[in-house]
Amino acid sequence: MTPLLRAVCVAFLLAAAGGAARAAGPAVPRTVLALVDLREERTIRLTRVHSMAEMPLNHLGLSVVYWNVADGLPDLSRYPDLRGVVTWFAGEPFADAPAFIDWAAAAMERGVRFAVLGQPGIRASAGGKAVPLALVNRFFARFGLRDDDGYSDLTYKSRPAVADAMIGYERALAGVLPGYPLFRKTDGRVVSHLVMRRGGDEATDSHLVVTGPAGGLVSDGYARHYDPEMNRRQWILDPFAFFRDAFATDDLPKPDVTTLSGRRMYFSHIDGDGWRNVTEASPYAKDRLLSADVVRKAAIEPFPDLPVSVAPIVGDLDSAWAGTPESLAAAKALFALPQVEPSSHTWTHPFQWAFFKDYTPQKEAVFETRQPGKAGLLDRMLGRPAPDRHAAESGGEGGAHDAGGADLGRYALPRAYLQKPFDLDQEIGGALDYFTKLAPAGKAATLVQWSGDTSPFEAALAAVRKAGGHNINGGDARFDPDYPSITTVPAIGLPVGAERQIYAAGSNENTYTDLWTNRFYGFQNLVNTVRGTGSPVRLKPVNIYYHMYSGQKTASVNALRRNLEAARAAELAPVATSTYARIAEGFYGVRFVADGERRWRVLDRGALNTLRFDRASFTAVDFARSAGIIGQRHAQGSLYVALDPAVAEPVVALAEAGRGDGDPSASQPYLVEGRWAFSGFKAEGGGFRVEAEGYGDGAMVWRVPVAGRYAVSAERGGAVLWSGEAVAGADNRLSVTVTEAAVRPLTLRVVPLSASVAR
Numbered sequence: 001m002t003p004l005l006r007a008v009c010v011a012f013l014l015a016a017a018g019g020a021a022r023a024a025g026p027a028v029p030r031t032v033l034a035l036v037d038l039r040e041e042r043t044i045r046l047t048r049v050h051s052m053a054e055m056p057l058n059h060l061g062l063s064v065v066y067w068n069v070a071d072g073l074p075d076l077s078r079y080p081d082l083r084g085v086v087t088w089f090a091g092e093p094f095a096d097a098p099a100f101i102d103w104a105a106a107a108m109e110r111g112v113r114f115a116v117l118g119q120p121g122i123r124a125s126a127g128g129k130a131v132p133l134a135l136v137n138r139f140f141a142r143f144g145l146r147d148d149d150g151y152s153d154l155t156y157k158s159r160p161a162v163a164d165a166m167i168g169y170e171r172a173l174a175g176v177l178p179g180y181p182l183f184r185k186t187d188g189r190v191v192s193h194l195v196m197r198r199g200g201d202e203a204t205d206s207h208l209v210v211t212g213p214a215g216g217l218v219s220d221g222y223a224r225h226y227d228p229e230m231n232r233r234q235w236i237l238d239p240f241a242f243f244r245d246a247f248a249t250d251d252l253p254k255p256d257v258t259t260l261s262g263r264r265m266y267f268s269h270i271d272g273d274g275w276r277n278v279t280e281a282s283p284y285a286k287d288r289l290l291s292a293d294v295v296r297k298a299a300i301e302p303f304p305d306l307p308v309s310v311a312p313i314v315g316d317l318d319s320a321w322a323g324t325p326e327s328l329a330a331a332k333a334l335f336a337l338p339q340v341e342p343s344s345h346t347w348t349h350p351f352q353w354a355f356f357k358d359y360t361p362q363k364e365a366v367f368e369t370r371q372p373g374k375a376g377l378l379d380r381m382l383g384r385p386a387p388d389r390h391a392a393e394s395g396g397e398g399g400a401h402d403a404g405g406a407d408l409g410r411y412a413l414p415r416a417y418l419q420k421p422f423d424l425d426q427e428i429g430g431a432l433d434y435f436t437k438l439a440p441a442g443k444a445a446t447l448v449q450w451s452g453d454t455s456p457f458e459a460a461l462a463a464v465r466k467a468g469g470h471n472i473n474g475g476d477a478r479f480d481p482d483y484p485s486i487t488t489v490p491a492i493g494l495p496v497g498a499e500r501q502i503y504a505a506g507s508n509e510n511t512y513t514d515l516w517t518n519r520f521y522g523f524q525n526l527v528n529t530v531r532g533t534g535s536p537v538r539l540k541p542v543n544i545y546y547h548m549y550s551g552q553k554t555a556s557v558n559a560l561r562r563n564l565e566a567a568r569a570a571e572l573a574p575v576a577t578s579t580y581a582r583i584a585e586g587f588y589g590v591r592f593v594a595d596g597e598r599r600w601r602v603l604d605r606g607a608l609n610t611l612r613f614d615r616a617s618f619t620a621v622d623f624a625r626s627a628g629i630i631g632q633r634h635a636q637g638s639l640y641v642a643l644d645p646a647v648a649e650p651v652v653a654l655a656e657a658g659r660g661d662g663d664p665s666a667s668q669p670y671l672v673e674g675r676w677a678f679s680g681f682k683a684e685g686g687g688f689r690v691e692a693e694g695y696g697d698g699a700m701v702w703r704v705p706v707a708g709r710y711a712v713s714a715e716r717g718g719a720v721l722w723s724g725e726a727v728a729g730a731d732n733r734l735s736v737t738v739t740e741a742a743v744r745p746l747t748l749r750v751v752p753l754s755a756s757v758a759r
Contacts, residue, residue: 027591028600029083030252031063032115033076037093038068045455045494048088048118052224054491056239057086059539061254061612062247063588066495069093073103076112081591084113084215084247088223089121097125101139108142113215115246116143117223142214144187145207152198152206153179161205162195169238170485171225178221183207191245194222209237216246224487233487240537244614253600253652254612255590257492257583258538259573259640261700262633262673265541266572267580268564269472270295271449271508272312272345274549276327281554291551292330298551299560300337305696306567308544309577310334311343311449314431315417317438321348322417328438335439338743339695341576342439343447344431344469347423349416351452353460356414361421367413411452424460429467447578449473450501458497465499470581475503476511477540480528489539492584502584506530506543509550509559516549523550524559527566536636541580542572573675574695582607599625599653602643609643609677611652620657623666627651630681630690631671631702642671646680646691667705669750672733674700676742687751698738702750704728709753714740716747725753 034049041047044066054064062083067074070093076082085107094100101122104114122139124130133149140147152158155177160167167173173194180196183206190212198204208219223237244250258265277291284294292312300308310331315321317328335342350356355363415422423430428448435445446469450456454474464471475490493502506529512522523546533540544563550556567574575583586606593601599622602611613619616639621632628650631642643650669688671678676694686706692698692714704710707728714722722740740746 027081027593027603028252029081030061030592031065031079031081031083032057032247033074033079033082033085034064034066035069035074035085035087036066037070037089037091039070040090040093044496049086050491050494052233052235052487053086053088053117053239053243055486055489055539056243057247058492058587059240059254059537060243060247060249061252062243062249064491064495069100073100076107076110082112084115086115086117087121088117089119091119091121092124092126092128093121095126097122097131098135101131101135104139105142108214113247114142115216115243117218118220120217140183140217141186143210143217144185144190144212144214145210145217146184146186148182148184150182150206151179152182152196152204155179155196155198157199158196159200160194161197161202162192164193166193166209166238166241167236169236169241170234171236173222173236180206180208180219180221183219185210187212189213193242209242211242211245216242218242232485234485235487239486250615253592253602254614255587255605255608256610256612256640257580257587257608258541259610259612260575260583261573261642261671261675261677262631262640263571263573263675264534264538265580265583266306266543266567266570266574267309267505267541267577268306268544268567269309269343269447269449269504269577270311270545271451271473271547272310272316273349273451273547274552275312275316275330276322276324277549277552279552281552281557284551290326290330291548292327292334294551294557295548295560296330296334296337298557299564300334300340303564303568304337304339305574306564307339307341307574307576307695309341309343309447309449311345311447312435312548313345313349313416313451314347314434315349318434321419331435331438335435335443338741341447341578342435342443342445343449343577344428344435344445345449346451347427347431347434348418349451350414350422350427351411351416352414353450353453353456356422356424357457357459359422364414364418364422368418415452424463428460428463428469432467432469446470447472447581449577456496456501458499461496461499461501470502470578470585472502472577472581473504474501475505476507477503477505477533477543478507478511478529479532479539480525482525483529486539489533492587500585500588502581504543504545505533505540505580506545508545508547509556510547513556516547520553520555521559523556524562526563530566538636542567542570543580571673573677575677579607583609595651596625596653598622598655599651602628602650602652605643607645609645611641611643613639613641613654616654618656619654621666621670622653622655623668623670625651625653625655629670630678631673633672642678644679644681645677666703669702669704669734672701672703674698676700684749685751687749689747689749691745692738692742692748693745694742698736698740698742698748700736700738702734702736703732704734704750705732706752707732710734711749711751711753712736712738713749714738714742714746715749716744721746726750 036047185207190210192207194209196206208222225234275292279289279294312331317323432445448464448471450473478488490503493500509523550560586608590605591603595601628644628647630644633640668683676692676698678690680691726736728734
């Protein structure tokens with residue numbers, strides 16, 4: 001255990017011992033219950049709520065849980081911190097629609113807000129029995145509306161009479177508009193964001209998008225546009241503005257997974273596919289290097305300031321499977337690098353995880369006799385020679401395979417290596433142990449990077465948790481000219497039963513290269529998604545995620561290096577991928593307890609150490625009423641607050657302040673931004689000391705109470721390893737770059753020069 005980690009653990013335990021009594025009040029509600037109909041949408045992963053709405057809800061600080069209405073209506077007592085309910089139905093999902101109307105009314109009476117998109121699901125019970133209009137209007141009255149039992153199906157004469165900034169977010173109302181019901185407004189407290197009028201006649205006005213005290217409603221067809229020819233979705237509605245109003249989130253601290261130490265976070269991870277491919281890339285091809293060695297030489301060793309999590313497949317390394325001395329040596333060389341985190345891409349690389357949910361050896365036996373054929377995409381990705389038992393009609397990972405009734409979709413095999421029966425414990429915990437033993441002392445593999453379709457079942461996720469690990473992959477975030485919509489930017493993660501899958505924050509090179517078939521330079525376009533998810537709203541950290549086969553082609557190596565060079569030049573806070581996974585896990589557990597006017601106690605946050613407050617250009621931390629706060633920074637109209645990991649239950653209080661980075665009257669030093677992670681902050685005699693850990697040179701900016709010259713030193717084990725001076729000007733900002741490596745934690749001391757001899 002490192003000194004920094006030991007100090008954090010001790011502080012956590014001491015604070016936790018006395019914190020429970022202080023935090024006895026109810027938590028600020030931040031859970032949204034999504035009602036979905038899995039008879040229609042099949043899995044949570046495919047629902048409109050998860051694939052489109054959950055990311056904006058996460059950004060607003062809300063955690064989404066799901067309930068399948070095919071199982072009846074949920075007991076709301078199961079959700080003690082329930083803030084709201086969201087629905088997005090395409091039909092009439094309720095066996096008893098009047099019962100749902102009564103259930104919703106009872107929820108709203110206790111203050112639960114509703115966001116209704118698409119069909120409200122209340123006009124008829126499943127099976128077609130119509131609900132009386134008077135009962136339907138009991139539901140709509142909660143949203144300040146009355147259904148006058150009219151419908152405009154011919155909309156060529158319809159035009160918006162009101163369309164405010166909430167409408168036309170990614171696509172304007174244009175072309176042939178969807179038909180719509182006739183909704184009259186009945187409550188002056190409700191804000192109408194879209195009102196349609198037919199033929200210029202005010203009497204035909206219909207209020208299609210509204211928000212108010214009970215939540216919000218968006219009529220079917222007016223939330224998003226779908227282009228079936230391009231298979232493209234775009235928001236008509238601004239989902240951030242709509243959900244912010246519907247769920248009244250302005251008073252809610254937002255747990256933020258994009259930012260650390262005031263900077264946008266960065267992480268990178270590599271899946272082991274293609275580990276043993278012999279490179280074609282110049283100048284490495286003449287030496288017949290493995291792709292894994294090329295990636296090390298071209299994209300990892302030259303970038304010691306950028307951490308990367310490397311996840312081989314055990315089957316590619318272990319001689320009992322398909323490993324060779326060369327493939328094993330490549331892993332050892334990578335794991336020995338200080339910036340490399342050993343991770344796991346499983347033991348045998350499952351392609352379709354659902355196949356193994358009810359696994360038997362007999363079920364898989366049909367795949368053990370592959371017919372003669374030529375090498376397919378699967379083999380090329382994994383660096384295998386042309387198999388002598390490969391189905392000629394198979395397209396490998398991109399094709400189909402008739403396996404005696406087993407449906408593997410685009411996969412030709414259920415997993416890459418079939419020599420032994422599938423063993424979930426070996427696949428997860430066994431692989432983590434294997435890579436931990438392969439790594440140098442002091443490094444442990446704790447991260448599982450999902451393989452294949454990246455759709456693990458509940459027991460697989462549970463196996464990671466029981467092994468003390470964390471998980472990542474899936475999501476395929478893109479936001480660029482080819483994917484011009486935030487609908488392709490996923491949520492933080494996905495609930496799978498009682499477990500949680502954490503998504504990657506970026507898509508890998510597969511989606512840029514047509515599944516590794518052409519345009520091998522395509523991954524260089526990652527820069528567009530990085531830009532799109534960073535401004536004007538910071539939606540994701542920067543994530544460079546790829547496979548080892550990127551070391552196979554000259555074009556792919558060059559594309560990868562361009563991404564890394566862009567990351568090196570940007571203002572980022574690099575972390576190991578397992579750190580991001582733990583931060584993402586913390587998002588779902590964190591609780592806020594109101595503790596006075598604009599003051600909150602933060603509980604159960606795990607590794608998450610950044611809070612965001614929106615619409616906060618003139619707001620700052622009130623340090624006199626706060627505890628456990630390291631820093632603050634304004635960006636994009638929001639205030640990002642850095643919490644101290646050494647304080648188990650920090651308290652953050654806000655006050656009004658002038659525009660800029662915080663409160664100019666603050667009497668203690670605080671962090672504005674920095675490349676490293678900081679912990680255990682303590683003000684000392686006009687200066688401070690703090691533990692620091694990170695990658696690359698430690699560029700940082702602090703605000704100190706008094707302008708002037710300061711002595712700065714970096715220590716480890718009582719020995720001064722680096723020292724220098726810095727000057728805080730009239731703005732009281734102290735900029736310094738510490739050039740001592742901090743992969744192992746350092747203690748930083750900042751002392752006014754007049755007091756430096758007293759240390």
